[in-house]
Amino acid sequence: MLRRVLVLPSGRIAVAILAVIALLALFGPLLAPQNPLATSDNTLASASGSHWLGTDYLGRDVLSRLLDGSRLSVLGSLEVAVTALVVGSVPGILSVYLGRAFEWITLRLADTLVALPFLLFAVAVIALLGNGITQAMLVTGVLVAPLFYRVSRAATLAVARSQYVEAALLSGASIGWVVRRHVWVKVLPPIAVALAQTFGVGFVIVSSLTFLGIGVQPPAPTWGGLLASDLGYLSHQPWAPLAPALLIMITVWAGNLLADALRDVSGEAGRALVNSRKTRTDRPDQSEPAPTGGA
Amino acid sequence: MRAAALGTALLTVLVPALSACGGDAAAGSGNATLKWTSSYFPTHWDPVVGGSGAQFRELALVYASLTRTDENGKAVPDLAKSWEYNVKGDRITFHLRPGLKFSDGEPVDGAAVKAAIDRAKKQQNSALFGDLTSIKSVDAEGLDAVIHLTQVDYQIPQLLGERVLQIASPKAAASPAELDQNPVGAGPFIVTQLIPGTKVLLKKNPDYWDAKNIHIDNVELTSAPDAATVVNGLQTGVYNFADIEPNQAQAAKKAGLEVFVQPGFNASNISLNINKAPFDDDKVVDAVRYAINRKEFVDKLTFGYGEVTDQPFPKGYVAYDPKSENDYSYDPAKSRKLLAEAGHKSGQIKLDLVIPAEDPQAEIVQSQLAAVGITVTIKIDKNWATPFFAKDLTFSLYGTTGRDSAAQTLTAHFGPNGPLNLSSPYEPSGFEAAIARVRQTPLGSPAYPQVLRAATRAGLRSKALIFTYSQPNLIAKSKSISGLPKNPAHIDWTGVTISGTR
Numbered sequence: 001m002l003r004r005v006l007v008l009p010s011g012r013i014a015v016a017i018l019a020v021i022a023l024l025a026l027f028g029p030l031l032a033p034q035n036p037l038a039t040s041d042n043t044l045a046s047a048s049g050s051h052w053l054g055t056d057y058l059g060r061d062v063l064s065r066l067l068d069g070s071r072l073s074v075l076g077s078l079e080v081a082v083t084a085l086v087v088g089s090v091p092g093i094l095s096v097y098l099g100r101a102f103e104w105i106t107l108r109l110a111d112t113l114v115a116l117p118f119l120l121f122a123v124a125v126i127a128l129l130g131n132g133i134t135q136a137m138l139v140t141g142v143l144v145a146p147l148f149y150r151v152s153r154a155a156t157l158a159v160a161r162s163q164y165v166e167a168a169l170l171s172g173a174s175i176g177w178v179v180r181r182h183v184w185v186k187v188l189p190p191i192a193v194a195l196a197q198t199f200g201v202g203f204v205i206v207s208s209l210t211f212l213g214i215g216v217q218p219p220a221p222t223w224g225g226l227l228a229s230d231l232g233y234l235s236h237q238p239w240a241p242l243a244p245a246l247l248i249m250i251t252v253w254a255g256n257l258l259a260d261a262l263r264d265v266s267g268e269a270g271r272a273l274v275n276s277r278k279t280r281t282d283r284p285d286q287s288e289p290a291p292t293g294g295a
Numbered sequence: 296m297r298a299a300a301l302g303t304a305l306l307t308v309l310v311p312a313l314s315a316c317g318g319d320a321a322a323g324s325g326n327a328t329l330k331w332t333s334s335y336f337p338t339h340w341d342p343v344v345g346g347s348g349a350q351f352r353e354l355a356l357v358y359a360s361l362t363r364t365d366e367n368g369k370a371v372p373d374l375a376k377s378w379e380y381n382v383k384g385d386r387i388t389f390h391l392r393p394g395l396k397f398s399d400g401e402p403v404d405g406a407a408v409k410a411a412i413d414r415a416k417k418q419q420n421s422a423l424f425g426d427l428t429s430i431k432s433v434d435a436e437g438l439d440a441v442i443h444l445t446q447v448d449y450q451i452p453q454l455l456g457e458r459v460l461q462i463a464s465p466k467a468a469a470s471p472a473e474l475d476q477n478p479v480g481a482g483p484f485i486v487t488q489l490i491p492g493t494k495v496l497l498k499k500n501p502d503y504w505d506a507k508n509i510h511i512d513n514v515e516l517t518s519a520p521d522a523a524t525v526v527n528g529l530q531t532g533v534y535n536f537a538d539i540e541p542n543q544a545q546a547a548k549k550a551g552l553e554v555f556v557q558p559g560f561n562a563s564n565i566s567l568n569i570n571k572a573p574f575d576d577d578k579v580v581d582a583v584r585y586a587i588n589r590k591e592f593v594d595k596l597t598f599g600y601g602e603v604t605d606q607p608f609p610k611g612y613v614a615y616d617p618k619s620e621n622d623y624s625y626d627p628a629k630s631r632k633l634l635a636e637a638g639h640k641s642g643q644i645k646l647d648l649v650i651p652a653e654d655p656q657a658e659i660v661q662s663q664l665a666a667v668g669i670t671v672t673i674k675i676d677k678n679w680a681t682p683f684f685a686k687d688l689t690f691s692l693y694g695t696t697g698r699d700s701a702a703q704t705l706t707a708h709f710g711p712n713g714p715l716n717l718s719s720p721y722e723p724s725g726f727e728a729a730i731a732r733v734r735q736t737p738l739g740s741p742a743y744p745q746v747l748r749a750a751t752r753a754g755l756r757s758k759a760l761i762f763t764y765s766q767p768n769l770i771a772k773s774k775s776i777s778g779l780p781k782n783p784a785h786i787d788w789t790g791v792t793i794s795g796t797r
Contacts, residue, residue: 039662043595057542058595058658131675218673219658231523235546 004265011261014196017254024067025074032064037219044236053243057233060219062226066243069221073206074251076137076215076222080202081195083141088148089191093183095149096156097175110146118143119208126214136215140205144198151194155187189266193259200255207248223248327793328513329776332525332534336518340478340489341471342461343415346422347703349696351458352786356497356514358461358480359504361389361408361440362452364699368612368783369738370452374403374462374481374504375440384447384735389455391438392504397464398485405435410465412442418471425712426459426703429734448734453700457785483509483788493518510792526550526771535773535793541598547771556600557768559784560697560704562607563592565660565761566717571689573644574718578637580758584623585630586667591659592764600767606751607695607704609765612783613744614701616751623761630667641668646690648672651679656692656763686719693717694766697784701747702733709754718759729753 005011024031033052040059047054053062088110095103122139129135159165165182173181207224209215216222223244230240337350342358345351363373375389395403412433415423429448434441442451454460467479478486483506484497497514500506519525522540529537530550539547539554547554565587573579589603605622608615634644646664648671650657661671671690682688693715698704707713710730711720729750736746768784775794780787 037662039591039595039659041591041594058655058662127677131677217675218653219661231521232540232542234523235526235549236542 005258005261008261008264010257011265014254014258014261017250018258021070021074021251021254024070026071028067028070032061032067034061034064036060036064036068036221044233046237054237054240056226056229056240062240062243065221065226066223066247069223069226070247072133072216072220073203073210073223073248076133076206076210077199077202079134079137080141080144080205081198083138084144084148084198084202085191085195087142088145088150089152089187092149092152093156093179093187095153096160097179106149110149113143114146116143118205119212122209123214131214131217133215136209137202137206140202140209144201144205147198148191148194151190152187155190156183159183159186189262193262193266196255196259196262200252200259203248203252203255326513327511328515329511329536329788329793330515330517330532330534331536332517332519332528334519334522334538336492336516338492339475340486340495341468341475342463343411343418343421343423343468343471344475347426347458347698351461353516354461354478355457355482355785356484356516356788357478357482357486358457358463359482360455360457360460360462361391362456363787364453364456364782364785366781366783368699370456370699373456378452380449380737384449384737385444387442387444387451389440389442391440393438395481395504396502397467397479397481398500398502399464399467399479401464401466403462403481404438405433405440407462407465408440408460409433409435410468411460411462414468414471415460420471423459425714426454426707429454446731446734449737450700450702450734453738454703456699458699459703484511484514505789508789510790511788526552529771529773532773535776537771539769539771541596541600541767541769543771544598544600544769551774552771553774553776554769554771555778557770557779557784557786558609558781559765559768560608560612561694561766561768561784562604562609562697563656563692563694563763563766564607564708564715565763566683566688566691566693566715567759567761568686568689569718569721569758570686573637573639573646574689574758576637577758578633579639579644581623582630582633582637582667583664583669584761585626585633586663586669587623587660587761587763588625588663589763590625591663592656595659596655597764597767600769602765603763604765605762606755607697607708607762608701608751612701614704614747614751616748616755618748619752619755622755627667634668639668642670644668645670645672647674648690648692649674649676649679649682649688650692651676654692660692683717684714686717688717691717696768699784702730702750705730705733705750705754708760709757716757716759718757721757721759723753723756723758725756726750726753 006015038060040055042055043057043059045051045055051061051063053066056062056065091106095106121143122136125139126135159182165178168178168182207227210222210224211228216225226244227241230237230244233240333353335349335353337345337353339345340354342354345354359374361373361375362370365371374391374395376392378387378389380387389408391404397403401407412427412430415421416427416430429444429446429451431443431445461480463474464479467474467477476489476491481503483500483503485500486495486497488496495516497516499509499512503509519537520528522543525537525539526543526546528534529547529552544554567574567580567583569575569580589605593601593603606615606619646669648657648660650673652675657673661673664671683691695715698707708715709722709726710716711722713719732746733750736743777792779791780789
């Protein structure tokens, strides 16, 4: 599927940006030119040769804090996406096969999770479990899970009614085998779209929570946390929120772009689209002459 | 000549007319509205539950007390027109002003005072009972309230001011839960609408004893939004008065607002629990004391508006003890030496600094202690108040806005049951005797300042507290509001006018 995504220009852009973000998450803390926690007397300084993005209210190097904070920010949103995937898609697929009681219970649970006010629920659970990034992201993942539940259930329902699946079941195949062999490959494309979309959504949520001081304990930097603290010093450094805000925006945009590309290339229509693009790319000099006359 | 006469005539007519269009006109027309947004919006409107913290300033809009403080911090008459002690000093009689009533029509008399004190001492959720240990009983005799004391205590007029005894109508207070939602007092304003935690609307109380000096007709008090947006609200006229963070002062000034510091008794501290390791070792406590660079707090957090302090009082205040100044000045080398003597290698001591919300102070403490080899992990606990006041924490931060009675400030910090003493029941040696001498010394006695400073000195021997800096009471207001009385730690609306209402 990745090969098909790379055929599209939007897919290539999204993958390139997300690859850079992934590299930042992996190596950002090592790339930080200075200790991101080291305070100095040089507070709220402008950009300079020694501090490319200036310093914050405690005299810490902003570039180092951005680089160091990339890992927590990215891992947090990944945790949201993976938690939502597991918590949502597994019962979503199984709800089609495990009987009416299981279906009814999981549907009501999904409805309940959708109805819960997200931030209030997150704050309440964190008050119970303690303030930490893992707890915050797990809670968030559970709240986003209904998206995966509905997507995977809808895709499974479509496959479950197909004749070859019914034939497999009639021939004595187990539900597990049918899910692995026939259902999963059909469910995977819409789930991949949802996953890419959730990564972007998760990033906004992680940033919002850390903006509110939930999830990450100071002085650990995150992009959302940096944005929040910069807003308190706008009259001193009006440009300061730009760097974390741009990073958040670009990452979320790349996640959404990837989701669009995945949607475009999945299914039969997507395969046809990719094939037609390939054909056009392979035979650039054999293009048909422009039609004459009106349409 | 004729022109001069005409000018004089015009001035004679126009000056009174134009001046009537100013502040007094706004007040007189019933449109002088104070739009105050506060980061200390009361969580409780029952003063007994609210306690004597910073929120008393907002509650003082509704409730009056027996005494108030003047610009020197000295007790002066409020609901009580006068008071006197007996010869021995263990009984004080307050004489209330005649003809006063609460906003529900109940009389303000000795019985109301007795009810207020009894409630503060006995109500289950009272935050004040610890402040009233000197009071044995109260007799109501018409407009007199006779207070019998458990010990000689000349601090009572200071104590029973707005911080500790805001007096509610006894009829309304019969149901404390209802009072918490519908406050009824005899203060300068009456509540007309209260949305808990969000907003309260008030109008001038025509029956307030000093109503002639209250020139504000209406008050809209709101809970402050994010600090960064308060200045915008002031600029656009949503508010005309707000307490602001020091990092917003520059923006407020640029917006054409008046920024000023209201004098106060604010003092931030680092709280240690010496009943728990590693602070059960005096050398570790001293090492932390020497590791703290107070100037860094002032430079980075107050933007030039605060000052360093090593005491719970500002310099120049009667209780401030110059002899205790710089007892533990910043000396990281000495700190490392003490830690080594105590047998701790660098990085061996690991501490959790538990605080209620994100606070740059904590990050400064963390970096300063890291410099001497103590590893600090900051932990935010939204339920921080419970373990802090139960004295379960080992290491925390606190900030006080002070008390009107210096003795109360001292006992709150250093007394064996002081709410701000994280090491209860510990108290420094000699403190109990020193504070008893303060209570026994009349406020007007020439010896009082020396006796009080000696108690401060005794208290500062406490190993449980390291005072760091004084956070300013920074306020931004519209220029249409006249200057406030410089009543330390209070916000007093007496004589304040608002001109050109929006």
